[in-house]
Amino acid sequence: MDAKPKDILTLLKLTKFYNIKSDSIFVQTDYYYNSTDKSNFLYLDMLPYIQENSIIKSYYYDEKDYLFLVYFPFYKYLKNSSKLGMRDLLAALFRKNKFDTTIGYEPLYGNGNTWQRILPTSVLNNEINKETLQFMKTNGMNYVFFTAPFRRDTKNLNFVSQLRNHYPVFWDFSTSITESNLFKNGYxxxxxxxxxxxxxxxxxxKD
Known part of the structure; x- marks a missing residue:
């Protein structure tokens, strides 16, 4: 999933709120480090639960139609009818969950896709990332930030080395896989x- 810093912080807060325990937390970080936006997938996945607690509500505070999303029950479904519509809801109830047997893993097959990833040229100051690190420290979370492999033709790959300076614990796997035939596309x-x-x-x- 393409989680952005705001998504990560929100999910971490929810693990604390719901008292979800873990020995370690592994967080993927990459070209989204500079982002202050939301991801489309989390925006939609949490929307039906917007009144569940203040953490979820705060995720949507900066939406122009925030009050409509919170206080007009059917507005969020009308606005996102193609994703949250009644037809899709009923279909989901009777559709077999494809993640039941894969534990959330959905494989990609093939290679040779010419789509190429271009990383940012520099790391920007992002208060969301600072808040995330402080939240994890305050709550005694054992964490590791890591970057997954990029294909060799990725542009501005030195961006990853800049990320290393912004995390106390950072594992760089960006060049750990060099064979292009092991990639579906650039990333x-x-x-x-x-x-x-x-x-x-x-x-x-294990190390």
Whole structure:
């Protein structure tokens, strides 16, 4: 999933709110470091629960139609009818969950896609990232930030080395897989590449 800093901070706060325990938290960070926006997937996934608690509400504070989203029950469904519509809701109730057997993993197959990732040229000051680090420290969370592999033709790859200076614990896997045939496109590993990266990642944890 393409989680952005605001998504990560919100999800961390929710783990604390719901008393979800973990030994360690691994957070992927990359070209979204500079972002202050929301991801489309979390915006939609949490929207039905906007009145659940203040953490979820705060995620939507900067939306121009915030009051409508919170206080007009059907507005959020009308606005996002293609994703949150009644037809989709009913279909989801009877559709087999594809993640039941894959534990959230959805493989990509093939290679040779010419889509190329271009990273930012510099790391910007982002208060959301600072708040995230402070929140984790305050709550005694054991965390690791990491960057996943990029294909060799990625532009501005030195951006990753700049990220290293902004995290107390940072694992750089950006160049850990060099074979282009293990990538679906410029940034996404295919199924074979994902299996190889899983071995690399697990070995790092064991170290």
């Amino acid at each position: 996404h590993l295919n199924h074979t590449g994902a299996k190889e990266f899983s071995i690399i990642f697990s070995n790092k944890i």
